[in-house]
């Protein structure tokens with residue numbers, strides 16, 4: 046097996062930069078900086094998948110520094126992985142929104158994700174309340190990019206920034222409202238009721254909390270406490286989590302070694318090593334409705350139609366079928382709910 050196994054979360058190549066090596070618990074701030082850097086990896090992967098024809102996303106280009114050359118091209122298995130997880134999450138989000146009535150999305154560690162622009166640009170959102178949470182440095186970067194880009198500015202309309210400058214928002218009329226919070230999620234862990242850490246968060250409407258490779262960077266107890274923060278306050282709640290699994294087989298060991306070489310640890314990987322553990326995690330956190338975890342490999346097989354597979358295969362060909370199955374088998378999308386009618390989620394499984 047190759048020692049430089051690529052992974053869907055961190056793709057700077059073997060060993061990472063010299064500066065990042067050895068970062069870890071002893072230097073929490075340096076560790077945070079490394080974790081913030083994973084957003085760039087995600088943005089570059091998204092743009093690669095768009096550039097190669099897997100995804101349609103006119104906004105992805107604005108979040109990657111051009112540097113004068115063509116966009117970085119990821120390996121075909123990485124592009125396929127980015128496609129599969131992005132479309133799987135889109136599908137779960139669509140199914141949640143199809144439930145009707147006013148709804149709220151909270152994206153944890155949203156980074157420079159473009160889903161929100163696609164959503165609001167379509168104009169079908171009908172009062173959607175959309176929150177994105179990430180470190181302040183990342184939320185400020187997003188604000189700068191949106192303000193400096195006519196296409197994004199048009200979608201987001203008039204932006205207001207909170208007095209303490211940690212949150213920027215946009216009222217989008219009938220389409221809904223958007224809030225981007227500069228917040229270290231670990232502040233939610235011991236939050237008491239009197240603290241307003243997420244201005245604009247509604248507790249009275251069906252809400253979906255999304256963690257697209259974010260909670261995996263927190264200590265397991267902190268990740269659980271973040272989910273509990275929302276579970277305690279919002280009666281009608283769903284969650285969707287995407288993160289790696291299976292750290293103990295040969296592939297998983299190389300995957301975690303590659304992460305460690307960049308100074309990144311993923312505590313939830315050890316705590317919830319299998320898809321079944323991810324389902325148990327959600328049940329134990331009180332998400333007892335429609336609990337399910339599927340690997341990216343399973344989602345590719347079951348959710349991507351034959352026509353779509355043929356289209357994607359024609360883009361660049363993929364010889365490393367075994368490598369794909371290994372890689373995609375090590376990432377999971379898990380979801381669950383409480384107090385929420387998620388008929389549409391159940392239908393996805395039939």
Ligand SMILES: C[S@@+](CC[C@H](N)C(=O)[O-])C[C@H]1O[C@@H](n2cnc3c(N)ncnc32)[C@H](O)[C@@H]1O
Nearest residue numbers: 081083084087154155156179180229230257259
């Ligand atoms: C791999 S990126 C994923 C970005 C985006 N969700 C996507 O899939 O494109 C992980 C994101 O989680 C954020 N993150 C990790 N730990 C966090 C914390 N404690 N508080 C806020 N954001 C955090 C990072 O800053 C980064 O933007």
